[in-house]
Amino acid sequence: MSNRGQVLCVEGKAQSGMATALAAAADFEVRSASTVAAALERLSERSADCVVSGADLPDGDGFDLFDAVRTVDPDVPVVLHPAAGSEALAAEAVRSGVTDYVPGDAGSDRLAARVTAAVEGSRTAGLNRGPAQVVDLVRSVQSKLVRARTPDAVDRGVCEALVGADPYVFAWIGDHDEASGKVVPRASAGIEIGYLDDIAVRADDGELAEGPTGQAVRTHELQVVQSIPSEPGYEPWRGDATERRYRSSAAIPLVHEGTLYGVLNVYADRTGAFDPAETALLGDLGDNIAQALHRVRLRERYEAQYRDLFEEAPVMIVLTDDSPTGPVVKDCNRRFAAKIGWTREELQGRPVADLYTDAAATKLLEEGGYERALAGEFVTAERTLRTRTGEVLETLLQATPRRNAEGEIVGTHALYVDMTERKRARQVIDQAEAMEASMDGMAILDGDEYVYANRAHADIYGYDSPEALVGSSWRINYDDAGIEQFESSVLPSVEAGAEWRGEATGVRADGSRFPQELSLSPLSDGRYICVVRDITERHRYEERLERQRDNLEILNQVVRHDIRNDLQVVLGYAESIRRFVEDERLDHVEQVVRNARDAVEITETAGDVAEVMLTADTETAPVGIRRPLIDQIEESRAAYADAVVTTEGSIPDATVRADDMLGSVFRNLLTNAIEHNDAAVCEVTVAARRTDDRITVRIADNGPGIPDERKEAIFEEGEAGLDGGTGLGLYLVETLVDRYGGDIRVEDNHPTGAVFAVEFPIVE
Template structure:
């Protein structure tokens, strides 16, 4: 009679043999020692024995072998495992894409799990094979009484429970009470022949669990489960969600200084990096000036405020990162030789913000920042850069508006002088000259006639001047250039996708479509897209962006499937003071959109999207082949009224 250990080994062997994935063991020389039939089949061999004794390199082409030598095998040697995609070669010489998992054994050998993914379809199963998951998780068998019959895997090294303690126990006793009912229902569905996948919190860890029925296996086993430890991924995703949520604050800031303050606050509160600072580039001094620092940074640097910090110039680390335009980390700041400040930073991470400056993070402890740390820092940096650009554009817009209002006031004053003083004076002079003309003769009559003629000429000239002032008072000539609106839309969608991860964005854009506009076009389309998001529930919201050229006009369409805009409001939402958008602090809303599109010589309107609303912009197309074309667009108020 077989022992319990032998029975378990037999059950596991049968389970592995029944898998669709190929599973093989290699010795320390890279030769196949054992494999299941699926492994032989995937490479086109009739029997496993046809490959046993062969070197694994017979299953790959020269190009892939070079990649294995340069990248894959060094990773296995360093990390003990490698997972990824590769291109296998069958016995007949044909190639196929595969998912591959390699795990190092203590004796120098390898466990190899391979899966042919060339015919992957929508119904592709959600679980991975036992051997793929064991390195980072666990595999377990259970019977029709929902008792664990076999449990194994590396995941138990991080848990306060052993495999022996789980085997033989009912699932109901193992699953935490707050999740028990739902999880047991998942197990029961397996007994009905259904597969299931879910997340489980167990022992302070988070697992991705997939359950599957076993059709051919020892009679005491009814199903197989695979659990992959996703705790770190779960934490990263949760952190990214929190970062995206917090980054929305940047949408509502109005100035560059406020943007800097909110950015470092997010770094401290959400990323848990209290030693954070944002630096602004100053072209006049060719240096970086501290715009905002956290209180913790001020303490470490020994200053009261950011104004007390000297600028970064020359060969300072921050200036190098800013000039290179790529993120850099320093694991040991004090011993690196690149330290700018004599402060107790252990390690630093610096993210360039395009032309605007630099975002810097520090930690007390030394050590490398993880890839996840870099991604979070760069995500915050991208949002901060977009917010800085928006704040700068709003500042320019305010300046233009102030200049326009000042110019209008000046012109109204001049117009008033011309109307009340000059024209009234001309009226008095003309009436007196006409009166004299009636009683004069000869040369005196000619002089009076000259006075009348000059009065008429001066009056006509003043009236022409008034006409010009009136026109300038309602329109301002705007310098435009050729702008690739397809690139602008793609960049805006990419930015909004980070800020609003729950919104679906669909893009239907040509490679390039050029219009006559200026640098504020990005704010125009961003304002409309943000309006569509902020005035609708994001759950299930889809924003579709498209553009196409019709002769001399380029039509942009930004549509959503939200609640729409009532017909009676489609004109009023563009009026100043009745803006429908909640663009942060701009004070212009859709009035800004309307004014800028007007200044470009275009039109904007709202249509039904069924469901939702569609904002349609029609802008002048730039002449074909004139990438560098610049010119003047009609100013605000220079467009014909809408029908």
């Protein structure tokens, strides 16, 4: 076994290659696993000095793995290394008790350093700080960072957490004042006794800038002094430091994305306290502290911006708190207070319903307005407020849920717009909605004239730019008949407030005409929106479909009548000359009879398929299933005298939703069962069984059967039959069964053959 140290790396879903990178960055023997189960199996085969895990595993997450590993080895260090970290995940890691947490963007070198620290910390437990103490320190600092809401809370929390852990006795955080060059303390904790009052630290130049703090500010790198009593560069502060039992120190720059957020100084009561593991720990803590400071300062900036927006917003804003009797005013902006006539202090804590008229208060409390706002389902609605002097103020209200820092809904945000401003806002909104809704040409008309047209509208009518239409009458785009239609029947209804949609014939700038789909929507100010779409291609497509339908009907007539009738004549003559032919010539006649009969069947099936295509839009209706099934059984017996077609039990009656093509389903299934049968005696059995809501018809034969790999394909269009047939009949069957809302499947018959089972839903 290697003496380099054993690390088990459990790679997450998005962390392929994590083990390879870790092995390259550190002197470890690295094994890998990809699941919780595989990791436990590896540990049962050989113990590890450290386990490194991603956060997202196929059979769990990093915390599931941590719990499982602890049951196998309570002392092995576990480092959580998610692909994408977050404050919430870091906080959960702290709470769960993992040995260390390394964000995914930290890099393999940082991960290697933290794993090395975890391994060395485990091996040297009791020499410096036990693993549990390291965990406690990290957890304490992370907890302070997660909870902090201000920079001061971050500073104080970090300093207090550090001096609560051995061997640190003092910690302080300072700001670099670029103007003066000084490093100015802003927070501290521990054994200080006036230390920060007695010393001076700089970061620009001179003797006071050569200590660890000044160098950390300039280089943005962690600086360590392992022996304050003997370090030459510590001379300006040595006396004050040793008097307070400071024996070693570290200066950690708090840097995030290149920005210095301060410098953290920690002091230990013994020399040599900052070994590589301790240095790596402090470096990572420095990164986390800088990120936390960045976060809270960003939040303070956003909150200040929000406050400015809140105060200076051109609408009235009220923040409410939830209470058992309804919403109460928590705060409001100056505009709301001025409009309603109360001071902000007088409004705070006042029930919102007291500021409404009786009708508006009913909508708020009794008709669910407030509940909808809390649920995020409130839509813009009119609400009437009552001012301090009793005047009525008509407003437009929009309300949304208001949450606290923990994400809990504690009240609402309510925005009120004075109705005198509504008309102007509504016009803007209407125009924006028209622009949004327009898929093709969009225009706004004031009376007869264009006041706006988009590019698509100009293109449809053949103009180079929308400006060519603005100021012109809409009449330039229509002939006399179109103008008369709009003036007599369309515009009067639009002017009365109704919306009109329909088709018309437009006239382009070059005089050509084209069919169009048009909508006219009135606006509140008397103008109206015109949306137009060129439907020339759609008309051509519809005409082409109509021609194809006519051609199909002609072809259907030819196939079902002319060709089928001629084939019936051929079949009749062939059957009549059987008795006059002997020897091998009789086989030729029989072949003619078989082929003619097949051709007749094909024309019948092709005609049915054409009929189905022509009636694709025909609605189905309730149809009894017993009569069509019995008719087709009898016709099969007459057409195929050599086949034995029997029924199993009686055929129950049931009503299904179908049409007059229902019999074609059974005819094609019976024909398929007989004609594709190679048994000495063809036997076909028909059975039907009814349940409460379905009826199933089963047609079984003793033929060659259908291989499993063909059972689905035989119903597809153009799929040839097993003996080379067209397969058209089974395609027709599947098409009709699907139209009727049924289902068809193929099963094996025993000892040989196939069973076609057709199910239909029963209707009243």
